[in-house]
Amino acid sequence: MKHIIQTIAIASVALIAAGRADAATPSRPNIVVILADDLGYGDLACYGHPSIRTPNLDRMAADGMRFTDFYVAAEVCTPSRAALMTGRLPIRSGMCGDKRRVLFPNSTGGLPATELTIARMLKECGYATGCVGKWHLGHHPQFLPTSHGFDSYFGIPYSNDMDRDTSVGPKGRAAFWAPKSEYWKPPFMRDAVVLERGPDQTQLTPRYTAEALKFIRAHKAKPFFLYFAHNFPHVPLFASEKFHGKSRRGLYGDVVEELDWSVGQVLDTLRAEGLAENTLVFFTSDNGPWLTFETHGGSAGPLRDGKGSTWEGGMREPGIAWWPGRIKPGVINHELASSLDLLPTFAALAGATLPRNLLLDGVDMSPLLFGTGPGKRDTMFYYRGTQLFAVRKGSFKAHFITRSGYDKEPPAPHDPPLLFDLGSDPGERFDVAKDHPGVLADIAKEVERHRATVTPVPSQLEEAVKQN
Amino acid sequence: MKHIIQTIAIASVALIAAGRADAATPSRPNIVVILADDLGYGDLACYGHPSIRTPNLDRMAADGMRFTDFYVAAEVCTPSRAALMTGRLPIRSGMCGDKRRVLFPNSTGGLPATELTIARMLKECGYATGCVGKWHLGHHPQFLPTSHGFDSYFGIPYSNDMDRDTSVGPKGRAAFWAPKSEYWKPPFMRDAVVLERGPDQTQLTPRYTAEALKFIRAHKAKPFFLYFAHNFPHVPLFASEKFHGKSRRGLYGDVVEELDWSVGQVLDTLRAEGLAENTLVFFTSDNGPWLTFETHGGSAGPLRDGKGSTWEGGMREPGIAWWPGRIKPGVINHELASSLDLLPTFAALAGATLPRNLLLDGVDMSPLLFGTGPGKRDTMFYYRGTQLFAVRKGSFKAHFITRSGYDKEPPAPHDPPLLFDLGSDPGERFDVAKDHPGVLADIAKEVERHRATVTPVPSQLEEAVKQN
Known part of the structure; x- marks a missing residue:
């Protein structure tokens, strides 16, 4: 297939933000999406993992809603993230491919400016918008989070196994088994500026977490949207000293337990700042576990296969929604739901009116979250x-x-x-x-x-x- | 191997029940063991099953302790139950075999009278002892529950797929796919008397449950031990009208959801009778899921293989302990523990002094339950x-x-x-x-x-x- 690189321009989507002037009214909740990378359906204790401890996510589920049939829209990273951010299947935005299935450092493309992102939609509604972590929807300036509706960005714009420095360490997969951060040299950015090359990946989760907490504390005055997308547990695996070597599940478990700690930090901060009862937090992953990495890949639990596959293990993911006072605690929801549904759901919560010509694959899942009616999705x-x-x-x-x-x-x-x-x-x-x-x-x-x-x-x- | 049928006599085990006279003191807790049959590690929602709803067991785990590494001592029924009831590996009691691996209706053996059961131990301590459900440790008079320390028995003395009446229904496995209760004619007993042949298996779980609740209500005045061993979800599968066709997991799910209901009835009754804070309830299964029965068999979740195998799926089981006020709620315990440990644990709780010559394979797991110390088991x-x-x-x-x-x-x-x-x-x-x-x-x-x-x-x- 031959492709024409599209001329990218900020599209004039007819976005009408209803009630834009009263953006700060308490009826508009803060929204936090926490996204893990390559985490499997079976990798959390509350989804049945026998040896990984995830007390914070378990508690989030116990205080909120845990989905058993929550899907992402693709079996690998870039298309899955594009779908989450736009509410549209990647086939519509061009964010998928058959030869190259994700964006690589030498890729020239990215999420077209014609696509409406959650961030742009909520920004138009008066939200402060922050992106922390992995982006992977294009690392050239016109594709970065700050070109797609985010006020700020802090993180690695693609996967943490990219930009391998082949001058150091063992060849091939051996580098993953006792990984050293200097083997990989991905850019670490603030907004559109590269701060470093090859950040110390053992510090990635703590740094991302500190930035996320800072964002939350800095935006208490108006509603905010935080998209907190971790680079882990994608290989190579790194945990900070506090978690390294501490889990029963080896390095993979260490990394997941640190992610769990990070989720706890976010929820604790929301509580401490008095924001919990006005904040919806949604946790999920971009695709299933990377099984070819053996014990460095996760588990799909009882589901078949993993990342890269359209068997359930590749696309069914943990999905946990939390909003004290609004979402009934301890509910296990068996309805069909998808990361595609986040944009329309957030539109409903923020009072955004979507462009009439926008063809969405997502549906508003508010009825599921608040127990006000049956789900609107029966197809995936x-x-x-x-x-x-x-x-x-x-x-x-x-x-x-x-x-x-x-x-x-x-x-x-x-x-x-x-x-x-x-x-x-x-x-x-x-x-x-x-x-x-x-x-x-x-x-x-x-x-x-x-x-x-x-x-x-x-x-x-x-x-x-x-x-x- | 040639065998000699042992002469069975009530053995004179030197059982000293410390403080036998004050058996009714509140310090001796009531003890309830609920045992499922062929339930897999992954079959409960709190162990990650995606489509079976088990709100009562989930709640039991949330209010109690959920074990991730709880083992039974055999991969099939009879030896596993013998081990649970005696705290000893079946190799010591002779309750295992290589050709015939469980007891069948034409078997002549059973649990030797020389074996000390939990029931006899607790009866000597002044407990009322009741057995409801499946026994499978011998159906001849000298082997029945009432010959092994139980005051009363009510149930089918072996598996619900035994005594197939080949004069009715389809041949072979076909009978299991749309099972009718009249295809099987096992005895249904009260104490040592056969009440019926071929009980209506759709009513089995409700009947057992009613009997268990009656036992609890009748024995409020002194400490009691209730061994409540369900025949399900062993095939053939039967659910009562209230549950039949109601689950997303098909007939297997219906049956498990009815078991979950039954557990809820037990816990609710303990609460209603004011007994909850003086009762330890332990839930587990006898062995892993019978995978050869396809969707009529359960799931070992992330574990390998199932019933009949010494891969983890055959012998690692759900294990949930509940005792409001004594067991800290919501704990996930990753320590090694076993059904072998129940007898010594109950001995410690009831103040029973065990015979000096008794070689046990179980260890007292009280430190795990009450968080008072490390576990004593490191081998299985x-x-x-x-x-x-x-x-x-x-x-x-x-x-x-x-x-x-x-x-x-x-x-x-x-x-x-x-x-x-x-x-x-x-x-x-x-x-x-x-x-x-x-x-x-x-x-x-x-x-x-x-x-x-x-x-x-x-x-x-x-x-x-x-x-x-």
């Missing part, structure tokens, strides 16, 4: 790059193509599709296509309806600066 | 029948022989043994034997010490009435 599309691999409707999931996240396994097309009942068979072991011909026909119609809404756009991921 | 032996297949010491587990619970897979001996670090690799995927020669040597010494304590005894399981 599982893309791998630009290809639709699977569709879930209700409890059933049809696979048209399957492919393991283990890179070497080739894709397998299925005609007729495989069909699993995820309720009775969450591990996708027993094909029930023969027993439910009506379901497959119904899903085929969904696919037809869906495809009619998809217009081809150039991939932002495939184009790269040529390297010698 | 995994037997399959009479053979030692694996040993866990600390975080490491060595496998000398592995065998899947899927019947058709042959056993695989390992020399050198496989070694897994269960902390960093709970799914037993990565053999680390080469990296830890010292650990294997250490475990070899444990095995040597252990074997020196084991004296061969006749198997109670192999001998059967000849059938034409």
Whole structure:
């Protein structure tokens, strides 16, 4: 596929922020999204992990709502994050690719300015907007958080395993097993300025956390949106001294336990600042565990496969919502929900009126959060790059193509599709296509309806600066 | 192996019940053990199941202590139950076998009278003792609960799939997929009397529950021990009308959700009767999920394999302890613990002095329950029948022989043994034997010490009435 690099311009989206003048009224909640990187469905104690301790996330779930069927919109990083930030499938924004599946340091593309981000939407509503951590939606100036509605940015603009300095350390994967931070030299930025190359990754989570807390404390006067996207537990794994070597789950556990500490810091700060009852916090991850990294990759618990796959383990994630006084404590929610739903949900909470021409794949999940009604989502599309691999409707999931996240396994097309009942068979072991011909026909119609809404756009991921 | 059926006589165990006269003092807690049958490690919401709702067990865990590393002593029913009831490995009591691995209706053996049961120990201390549900430690008169220290018994004395009436219903496994209760004709007993043959299994859980509540209400005046052992979710699966067809997890989920309801009834009754703060309740299962029954079998969550196997999925189980006011709420305990430890723990709580000549494999787990000290257990032996297949010491587990619970897979001996670090690799995927020669040597010494304590005894399981 040939691509044309789009001329990027700040698009004139007709965004109407209803009640923009009274942005500071207490009815507009603060919103915090905490995103982990490559954390698996089964990696938190409250999702059944036997040896990782996550008391803060467990408490967040106990005081809030824990989703069992929360999905991201892609099985790898860049497209998943694009979907979260726009409420749209990556196929619509061009933030997916089949050869290059995420953005790399030599990529030239990024999230088009024509896309409406959560940050821009909320900024228009009078929110202070801060991005801390991993971005991965384009590292050239026009794609950075500060070009997409964030007042500020602090972090590594892509993955922490990028910009490997091959002049130091062992070759290949060996570098990951006893990683030293100097093996990797990614940029560390404040706003659009590179502060350092190759930051000390053992300090990454504490630094991000300090910045997040600073942001919260600095913006008590008006509503704020904090997008706190950790680089971990993506490999290479690093934990600070306080956590290194402390978990039963090895280095991976150390790193997750430090993330858990960080979540606790955020919630404690919200409480201490008297903001808890006016703040919605949502925790999730960008995709499933990177299983090829063995014990340095996470666990999808009872789900099949992991990162890079459209089996459940690749795209079903922990999802925890917390808002004391508004979200009933201790609820386990089994409804279908997605990171695609965050933008429309936040729009409803902030009173933003969305552009009429905006084609969203997300739905407002407020009824689920506040127990005011049934969920509006009954379908989930599982893309791998630009290809639709699977569709879930209700409890059933049809696979048209399957492919393991283990890179070497080739894709397998299925005609007729495989069909699993995820309720009775969450591990996708027993094909029930023969027993439910009506379901497959119904899903085929969904696919037809869906495809009619998809217009081809150039991939932002495939184009790269040529390297010698 | 040839066996001699032992002459059964009530053994004169020198049981000294310290303070027997003041048995009714409030310092002696009531004790309730609730045992599920073939429930997997991953089958409860609080252990991460995505589609089964278990609000009562989740609440029990939130108000009590949830163990992540709780083991039973065998991978199938009869030996596991014998171990729980005696605090001794089945190899010592003869309650295991290599050809016949559980007791069947034509078996002639059972738990020898020389074995001290929890019930007899507590009865000697002045407890009222009741057994409700599945026994499976011998159905001939001398082996029944009422011959082993229980004042009363109410239930099916073995598995609910036994005594298949082949004159009705489909042949073979087909009978399990849409089971009707009349396909099976096991005895239903009160004390030593058979009340019915082929009880309506859809009513089993409600009947057992009603009996358990009646027992609790009838014995408020003195301390009681209730052993409440469900027949479910062992196949064939049956739920009462209130639960049938109600779960997202199909019939298996219906059955587990009814068990969860039953647990809620017990805890609610203890609260309503003012007994909660003087009652220890412990919930677990006898072995892992029966995976060969596909969606009618449960899930071991992130653990490997299931029932019939000494991989973790076969023997690591949910373990939840509850005692309001004594056990700190919401604790997740990662220490090694076992059903073998219940007898010595209850002995400590009831003030029973155990016979000096009693060789126990269990240790008092009170320090874990009450947070008064470290656990006393650092080793776990995994037997399959009479053979030692694996040993866990600390975080490491060595496998000398592995065998899947899927019947058709042959056993695989390992020399050198496989070694897994269960902390960093709970799914037993990565053999680390080469990296830890010292650990294997250490475990070899444990095995040597252990074997020196084991004296061969006749198997109670192999001998059967000849059938034409």
